[in-house]
Structures are given as C-alpha cells and as structure tokens.
Amino acid sequence: MTATTEMIRLEKIYKRYYEGKQNELQVLNGIDLVVRKGEFVSIVGESGSGKSTIMNILGVLDRPSEGTYYLDGTDIDTYSDKELSRIRGLKIGFVFQTFNLIGRISARRNIEMPMLYAHVNSKDRALRTDELLDMVGMTDRAKHQPNELSGGQKQRIAIARAMANDPAILLADEPTGALDSKTGRLVMDIFHELHEKRGKTVVLITHSKELAEETQRVITLSDGEIIKERPGRNYAKYYGNKQTAVDTDDYDTIDGEAVDYDEDGFETDDSDDYEIEDFPRSKSGSSTTRRGVRA
Numbered sequence: 001m002t003a004t005t006e007m008i009r010l011e012k013i014y015k016r017y018y019e020g021k022q023n024e025l026q027v028l029n030g031i032d033l034v035v036r037k038g039e040f041v042s043i044v045g046e047s048g049s050g051k052s053t054i055m056n057i058l059g060v061l062d063r064p065s066e067g068t069y070y071l072d073g074t075d076i077d078t079y080s081d082k083e084l085s086r087i088r089g090l091k092i093g094f095v096f097q098t099f100n101l102i103g104r105i106s107a108r109r110n111i112e113m114p115m116l117y118a119h120v121n122s123k124d125r126a127l128r129t130d131e132l133l134d135m136v137g138m139t140d141r142a143k144h145q146p147n148e149l150s151g152g153q154k155q156r157i158a159i160a161r162a163m164a165n166d167p168a169i170l171l172a173d174e175p176t177g178a179l180d181s182k183t184g185r186l187v188m189d190i191f192h193e194l195h196e197k198r199g200k201t202v203v204l205i206t207h208s209k210e211l212a213e214e215t216q217r218v219i220t221l222s223d224g225e226i227i228k229e230r231p232g233r234n235y236a237k238y239y240g241n242k243q244t245a246v247d248t249d250d251y252d253t254i255d256g257e258a259v260d261y262d263e264d265g266f267e268t269d270d271s272d273d274y275e276i277e278d279f280p281r282s283k284s285g286s287s288t289t290r291r292g293v294r295a
C-alpha cells in the first residue's frame with residue numbers, strides 16, 4: 001500500500017445494471033473523482049442521477065462494472081470479498097436517510113454492533129459506547145429502543161454506530177432527508193465536528209442546497225456523470241472564520257453595494273464557480289470566505 005493524501009480515487013467508473021441484457025441500464029457513466037483525506041464533500045443531483053449508486057461503490061457495498069477504485073491508495077480489486085468486508089467494517093461508517101437501526105434492541109446495543117463484528121472485547125466496547133453516546137449527546141437515551149426515539153435521536157444513534165470502529169471515512173446518504181430542518185442542523189453539526197475535530201473524510205449526499213454549501217466541495221451529478229465541482233459557499237463560515245461568522249441576513253450589502261440572492265438565499269454571482277481542474281483545494285487556502293464577513 002502506498003502512502004497517499006487521497007482517501008478515495010475513482011477512475012472511469014461505470015455501473016450497469018442488467019448487464020448484457022436487453023434492458024441494460026447504465027447508471028454511472030465514467031466517474032472520475034478524488035476525495036482527499038480529511039475532506040468534507042457533498043454530492044448533489046436530481047433523484048435517479050446515480051448518487052446512491054456511487055455511495056454504494058465508495059462504501060464497497062457494491063463493485064463497479066468497469067473502472068478502478070483506489071481506496072486509501074489500494075485498488076480494491078486486489079482485495080478478496082472477505083478482505084473487503086473487513087475493510088468496510090473498520091474503515092467506513094454509513095449513515096442512511098432511514099437510520100437503519102435494529103429494532104427491539106437498545107440504542108447502546110445498536111452502537112455496539114459494529115464492534116461485536118470487529119471482535120472488540122466487552123470492556124472496550126462499553127467504554128467506546130459511552131464515549132460515542134456522549135459525542136452525539138444521547139447518554140440519557142442509551143437504554144431506549146429505536147421506536148422510543150425521535151427521528152433526530154435515531155439519526156444521532158446511527159451516527160454513533162457509524163463511528164463505532166473509528167472509521168476514517170463517513171458516508172452519509174441523505175442523512176437529514178427524513179428530519180425537520182432544526183434536527184437536520186444538529187446532525188450536520190455533528191458531521192462538521194467529525195470533519196474538523198476528528199479529521200474524518202466525510203461524503204454527504206444531500207438534497208439540501210443549504211447544507212451542501214457548508215461543505216468544502218459540492219459535486220453535482222447528472223445522469224451518472226459529474227457535471228460540476230466547486231467550493232461550498234458557506235464552508236468558510238464554519239472553519240477559520242467562526243469568530244466573525246454572521247447570519248446570512250447580515251450580507252444584504254457588501255461594501256455598501258446591493259447584492260442579489262437567488263430563491264435559496266445565495267448570491268447569484270457565480271464567479272466563485274470553479275472548473276474541476278481547480279481541485280483539490282486546500283482548506284486554509286479556501287477562497288470561499290465570504291467577502292461580506294466583517295470583523
């Protein structure tokens with residue numbers, strides 16, 4: 001395995017269903033994508049554009065029909081299925097829109113599950129579970145079963161479970177899709193913290209433009225192709241800029257000039273859109289710092 005700053009590299013990835021049959025369906029259409037270690041990226045695109053298919057490939061739940069996936073520097077084709085499932089369990093955490101918790105067992109037990117598969121001893125499991133419950137603010141709900149928890153609480157438990165074996169990568173497929181905006185905000189803050197404080201590589205699929213703009217890089221998928229990549233417009237608001245970050249309402253004028261916003265409340269000026277070649281961009285060198293941020 002070679003040392004690399006790249007966590008994920010997809011080269012010319014194609015995914016076809018019903019391959020060779022009359023109803024063959026090509027869902028991914030030559031995807032090239034690099035995600036660096038510690039990066040927080042979002043994937044956006046219409047329903048059916050192939051987002052979940054990419055996620056399943058990134059999470060080695062599924063293999064591509066064609067193309068190469070280097071995970072942390074290694075071509076996954078060099079791994080057996082058994083090795084891949086081990087790597088998945090240790091290196092990758094998943095969060096889904098519908099939580100996918102196991103019913104009739106406690107939140108604590110759900111969080112412990114990946115550690116059981118990884119043969120972590122009971123004492124270490126208990127300590128780690130306490131830590132994870134605390135991380136997501138759910139210590140007082142440890143004994144509750146999923147059906148005794150709200151959507152947001154379920155998702156917090158699901159995030160704790162995803163982080164059980166301290167994976168380097170967190171993959172989240174519409175994690176706030178079933179939550180109200182306030183609860184979604186809470187979940188997003190946990191992702192920010194995992195990225196910023198714990199150095200996790202986070203890939204977030206979302207329908208929320210607002211949340212996507214908070215990530216380092218927004219990748220737009222259409223019909224199985226990446227059609228655009230650019231920095232998230234509000235990423236800098238969360239990093240390096242916290243002391244001066246202010247609400248969007250305060251951006252009505254920049255240096256005294258009126259600024260236009262689209263229906264989502266974002267500046268209509270698209271000059272900060274970048275071509276794919278501009279990536280990867282460094283966190284500290286980010287030019288997404290809003291001009292309107294005032295001391």
Ligand SMILES: Nc1ncnc2c1ncn2[C@@H]1O[C@H](COP(=O)(O)OP(=O)(O)O)[C@@H](O)[C@H]1O
Nearest residue numbers: 017025027045046047048049050051052053054
């Ligand atoms: N297991 C499957 N078998 C056949 N077709 C599939 C399968 N999974 C997804 N598809 C098709 O692939 C396309 C992309 O699906 P998906 O990746 O789930 O899109 P998204 O997550 O962007 O909504 C859709 O047309 C979908 O019907």
Ligand SMILES: [Mg+2]
Nearest residue numbers: 051052053173
């Ligand atoms: Mg999907």
